[in-house]
Amino acid sequence: xxxxxxxxxLKEEAQIFEGRKILQVSxxxxxxxxxxQGVTIKSFKTWGKHFxxxxxxxxxxxxxxxxxxxxxNETKAASPRLSLTFNNGYINFYTCSLKFIEGDLNAVYxxxxxxxxxxxxxxxxxxxLKARPGSLLCDVLLDQDIFAGSxxxxxxxxxxxxxxxxxxxxxxxxxxxxxxxxxATPEYAFDFLRWKKAGSLKKHxxxxxxxxxxxxxxxxxxxxxxxTKRRTYYCDNCQKLY
DNA sequence: CCGGTTGTTCAGCG
DNA sequence: GCGCTGAACAACCG
Numbered sequence: 001x002x003x004x005x006x007x008x009x010l011k012e013e014a015q016i017f018e019g020r021k022i023l024q025v026s027x028x029x030x031x032x033x034x035x036x037q038g039v040t041i042k043s044f045k046t047w048g049k050h051f052x053x054x055x056x057x058x059x060x061x062x063x064x065x066x067x068x069x070x071x072x073n074e075t076k077a078a079s080p081r082l083s084l085t086f087n088n089g090y091i092n093f094y095t096c097s098l099k100f101i102e103g104d105l106n107a108v109y110x111x112x113x114x115x116x117x118x119x120x121x122x123x124x125x126x127x128x129l130k131a132r133p134g135s136l137l138c139d140v141l142l143d144q145d146i147f148a149g150s151x152x153x154x155x156x157x158x159x160x161x162x163x164x165x166x167x168x169x170x171x172x173x174x175x176x177x178x179x180x181x182x183x184a185t186p187e188y189a190f191d192f193l194r195w196k197k198a199g200s201l202k203k204h205x206x207x208x209x210x211x212x213x214x215x216x217x218x219x220x221x222x223x224x225x226x227x228t229k230r231r232t233y234y235c236d237n238c239q240k241l242y
Numbered sequence: 243c244c245g246g247t248t249g250t251t252c253a254g255c256g
Numbered sequence: 257g258c259g260c261t262g263a264a265c266a267a268c269c270g
Contacts, residue, residue: 003248049249066249067267078267095266097250142249151248208248227260231247246269253263 002064004116004149005193007046013072014044014051017086024085031098033082036060047109047117048148052101059101068096114148115186116193122182129178133171137164137181139226147185153208156233158188160207165241166225166232172242207233 021040025033036055045052053060062082064070073089080092101108112121113128128146129135140146141155150158159166162180164173173181195201202209210220213235225232 006248063250064248065265066247067265068249069267097265144250153248230249244270247267249265251264253261255261256259 002049002066002068003151003154003189003192004046004048004114005189005196007049007051007064007149008116008193009196010051010070011044011046014091016072016088017041017084017091018043020086020088022084023087024090025083027080027082027093029081029098031100033060033098035100036084045105046149047111047114048144049151050109052105054105059105061099061101062093063097063099064093065095065097069094070096110145110148113145115189116149120186122179125182126178129170129181133169135170136166136226137168137170137173138166138230138232139228140170141181141185142228142230149189150185152230153205154185154188154192155230156208157192157206158185159234159239161188163239165236165239166234168240168242174242177242207235209233213238 018041022036022038025036027033035058039055042054042056045054049063051062053062070091070093072091075092078094080094081096082093082098084091111117111119112124114120125146129140132140137159138155141150141158142152158181162177162184164177191204192201195204206214207220210233213220215238216235218235218237220233221236223232224230
């Protein structure tokens with residue numbers, strides 16, 4: 001389930017364990033997860049689609065990939081990749097990628113690239129876009145170096161909102177469109193978060209998985225576009241190709 | 243019930 | 257070393 005907003009939600013739900021000591025560790029991960037035993041969690045952070053468990057001497061990065069999930073104070077049949085027990089509950093992570101990060105997180109992460117971080121920086125994003133003049137719009141919206149946290153749904157919805165065709169190259173887009181892009185992508189991510197909390201995310205999809213354009217009533221196109229070859233929904237009539 | 247996918251990395255090749 | 261392709265991972269929905 002995981003685009004950036006879903007990870008922000010995970011962080012919010014995990015808040016109850018911040019500052020708590022990990023009493024029990026288990027899971028089928030091949031990483032050395034036992035080093036978490038007895039450790040007190042300093043804080044949880046997110047960067048794009050990364051969920052970060054920050055401990056005094058190291059950080060554990062959890063990436064839910066395509067199929068990952070988590071449960072708090074609940075279990076299911078599958079065996080967790082990682083299970084952490086505290087004195088006030090437990091959290092299980094399933095089918096995710098775990099990696100320990102040593103040293104200073106700020107040396108690893110460019111927080112200004114995270115579309116949901118307070119450090120998100122439009123100017124930095126614009127500079128990165130301009131450094132990739134030949135890239136397609138549908139590809140840059142999945143580029144985690146530029147729009148960390150954006151995924152395939154956000155990509156489709158942002159292009160539709162801005163009425164920009166997925167096959168626009170960055171160099172062809174007018175400055176105004178680029179300025180809209182770096183503003184609208186975080187905006188949509190926060191709408192996504194709000195709708196997901198309300199359980200009404202899919203109801204608000206205007207492009208993703210849609211068969212008809214809500215603006216002009218013509219059929220939506222579905223194609224696997226760009227270097228990323230990800231499923232792209234768009235309206236040929238409404239989304240402008242410069 | 244089989245096909246498809248809200249994601250990423252890596253091996254292999256030219 | 258590069259860019260591209262396909263595989264691998266592996267769960268859940270319709």
